Amino acid sequence: MKHSVKMTINGQTQSHEVEPRLLLVHYIRETVGLTGTHVGCDTSQCGACTILINGQAVKSCTVFAVQADGAKITTIEGLAKNGDLHPIQQGFWEKHGLQCGFCTPGMILAAYQMLERYPKPSEEQIRHQLDGNLCRCTGYHNIVKAIQWASEHMAGAK
């Protein structure tokens, strides 16, 4: 039996009839058509599918779309406002925090939550908070720098 779901994604209301087994990540990618959220594994390890549900970083491959009924969702496509990159996006660009780009949307959204909770994270804290996000290209060095850059610039903006 299909269920109707209604949620806002990046400020836009979405409502569809979905099968219960439809994972939120596939709903976002295939039904809504926002392909910036990626699927890199099937066991909730890689974090490429990380999005924000009601402000919290969540692996959208481990949530059914029906569970997100009524939620407010932000994906990577919704982070820049009016064409201005979010400081975390800018940080990843400035500090070369990405190579192939596949893990990047999840990394950025994981970093978003990290900096909300810990605006001035230590290097150790950054690394620990990235436990749920794998990158095979950068060796994490420049991802740490990117988040440090963002932290400094977000503090300056406040």
Add this chain to the structure above:
Amino acid sequence: MATATDTRLLGKSIKRREDPRFITGRGSYTDDLKLPGMTYAAFVRSPHAHAKIGKIDLTQAKAHPGVVAIFTGKDLTGVNSLPCGWLLPELKVPPHPPLAVDTARYVGDPVAVVIAETQDAALDAAEKVKVDWNVRPAVTATAKAAEKGASQIHEVAPANVAFKWQIGDAAAVDAAFKTAAVTVKKHIVNQRLVANAMEPRACVARFDAATGDLTLWVTSQNPHVHRLLMTAFVLGIPEHKVRVIAPDVGGGFGSKIFLYNEETVCSWATRQIKRPIRWTSTRREAFQTDAHGRDHVTDAELALSRDGKILGLRVKTIANLGAYLSTFAPAVPTYLYGTLLNGVYEMGAIHCDVTGVFTNTTPVDAYRGAGRPEAAYLVERMIEVAAVALKMDVAEIRKKNFIPKFEHGYQTKVALTYDSGNYAAAFDKLLGMLDYRKIREEQAAARKQGKLIGVGFSTYIEACSIAPSKVVGSLGAQAGLYESGIVRVHPTGKITVFTGSHSHGQGHETTFSQLVADELGVPMEDVEIVHGDTGAIAFGMGTYGSRSASVGGTAIHMSIHKIKEKGKKIAAHLLEASPGDMEYVNGQFQVKGFPGKAVPFGQVALTAYVPHNYPEGLEPGLEETSFYDPSNFCFPFGAHACVVEVDRDTGHVKLLRYVAVDDVGNVINPMIVDGMVHGGIAQGVGQALWEGAVYEDDGQLVTGTMMDYALPKADMLPMYETERTVTPTPVNPLGIKGAGETGTIAATPAVVNAVVDALRPLGVDHIETMPLTPERVWKTIKAAKAGR
């Protein structure tokens, strides 16, 4: 950060132009593609490592709602074996059908494909395909494959031996061992790895029945090679009616070089059902079917003089090739391995003997470094073993043996001629960064407090920029290894570059536009880089073996040179000067020494397309094509060091410092090169400490998910301290050697050497098997204590 208006762009850390799309979620990867009428494929795979395929019952599966078609191996009439692109003398080449027909030979070997209206339906129906499996004994262990009584995998390969190969001078090595003051011998297991690019493999195949055109979007590092292999060898369809597009690709590390079963089957099947088909690998499928890397079992012996000079190296290796020959599999444990055993040292004699074996495991092929990490690991492990035997300092023994600085060629004992090198300089720089003397003092102090601190080194040499077609052809390559570069100057002076190299993280759109803008003195914004589309690009051999900047970049450089030469003729005509008197300076064609007598680049471009006032006999247009085939490999080198602390209670290894000096020749964009070094180091550390594909004896892959196979995470790694020395290569005009694999090659031995050094006070001089898991280290400590 430099801006695009600085006079020289080469050597500047310019921010990547591909990033805006990636950081905003607007990259376009294969799985993002959705076409009208799309169908979805799911493969039915063998759950057994070795089994005869009996009856395949499709009744229930075909009745499943939404199923469009199901094909088994027997349906694939006219489809040939997946080809092996590198043939060694007397290599046994067993058939490799895209869908197994009679026998499945590894867990994951595909036997049928289900195509359905939705992904769910395809997967549901695939579960309903009933196969009668007649399970046979499996053999998985590298060292056991060729043993008597091992299950026979292919009829054409008795005792599961695919090839026996050797290089070097056995007699000279024997002689060296007879005269040597000291010899050391070790057993070395270089374990099997899984590349694990973050983007799983995927393809979309679309046949247009009206035109007969087939388009394949595929996660490929080399779309032209994919097209050539698939059309000419497997499917027998016309190459010019096939377009292969590799859009944004989320990392490759070798695993996306090869022609795989799935894209071949989908390309065949779309012609049958006349609808587009998408297939995307799950991570579990990726573990089972992406070509694996490494997997060597080696006995190595080193002979030395009393004062530590290397007299001889003897190597016997068994290399696991898996169940079938993947595209370039035979080259990896032979010409990319045995030829690198000279390292950066003067060696009296070398002999290397390699046996390639089939097993009931996933096929093994090139993974970042491919053969060269195995060679470097062996040499660097053995030299530290020798240092212990000789009671020499590990830095000292290296210094004693370095090949002295040279600028034009060094002939090794294993066929290669190195291009240029200054190995001692890189090592000295490393010692300085490390503050070697001080770190040894700190180590001694820590040891007094019972702490197990270790310092490990590695040096490495890499044959990359792969490479001269004639040479690789004589060694068995079935392809040339040049690269193409087209530079198209538009009438408005804007430029599109078409390169056969493919970027899947390397940042070619930035580095190549940087190169072109630098050489032509135009803004980077005026240069567009097109890659990854056989419909647009002349031809290409793709990206692997650290070849894009040095080989692909040089092809572009050659086309730029041709553009300039043609431009000089046009400008000379406009200025009523002689073409021989012209030069190209700061974005304009000018009479030599007279900046005032000049025509800007844009005006020459326009004139070429509006040739009203134009040189007699000169073709209009401003577009040049070049194919560059280098005269030699390039040989980056470097020295890395690692400092670790071992928890003696648990065996856990903590990285305290990682220091690297690499020499990749000239550098286009230091930020990008540093980034590749970082990532390479992480993968090398991963091999040393955490990663490893483990099979049960029955052939089940027990590290088959990301929950089991330990990829490095952010909190397992330190910040890296990286520097460079610069020794340009004389091989290509850009002086670029290649930077994609250095970190991976260097890091593994540096880390293992550091761990062994930490355990030195306990009498440990070697640990046979990687990864150095906590348990393995703990057991080593325990055994060492027991032995004292």
Add this chain to the structure above:
Amino acid sequence: MYPAAFEYHAPASVADALKLLGKLDDAKILAGGHSLIPMMKLRLAQPKHLIDLRKVAGLTGIKEDKGMIAIGAMTTHWEVESSKVLKSKCPVVSETAAMIGDPAVRNKGTIGGSLAHGDPAADMPATVIALGAEFVCQGKKKRTVKVDDWFKGIMETALGEDELLVEIRVPALAKGTGAAYLKFPHPASRFAVVGVAAVVTLDKEGKCTKAGVGVTGAGTHAVRAKGVEAALSGKKLDAAAIEAAAAKAADGVDVQADLQGSEEYKAHLCRVFAKRAIEAAVKRAHA
């Protein structure tokens, strides 16, 4: 990556959830889903029905209640990790939660879901054992299960098929009590290869009046290290006493060998982490 089909139910009350649970064949409770959904994606689990508790009122939140701290079963690991009440009254629970999985998993995974699932390598079981927690289950009747009766086997707990776990109750740490949970994480999954929680209460002379030690990861389910507790009780906890007690940490654990370790190694890790956890707990008890 795509689970098999199932029917989805999202009841609004415990009573409705229990009704569905009684009525439906092959139904599973969906709490945070971070153990169940990965199994479903690999099709290792194919339940016919999922009963999602996300709309059920009254199952979340952390509050003090008669010397105990009551944690609603649907409280997420993050809420546990960041709870002010827990941080001041029983910080080891927050610290344990902070070591589960990764931040995104902790945002969604729930304490009740995890404890009802009973993964042998989960972190929280060690801590709730050491603390002597209680589990409030609602079936036809409400009943309270002591932690020592909770963990039965691999993914097997005392929770009845017709019951919901609604609340976990842990004691506020008494004066002079220190507690710590330490683990040796699996490098990939970050589950505990071995995890040990220790809770010790010291009197004015520094003698141990009460000790709780839980061990997770090594065996088929988390267990109380009774031998260690006995060896700690009544002793002045100097280095030798701790060492001697920790030496018993693997006694009574049915250690399971796997890729992360042989029986010998895992038993050894139990002892190492028991020692470290007790040392940390003692240090805190003194503070």
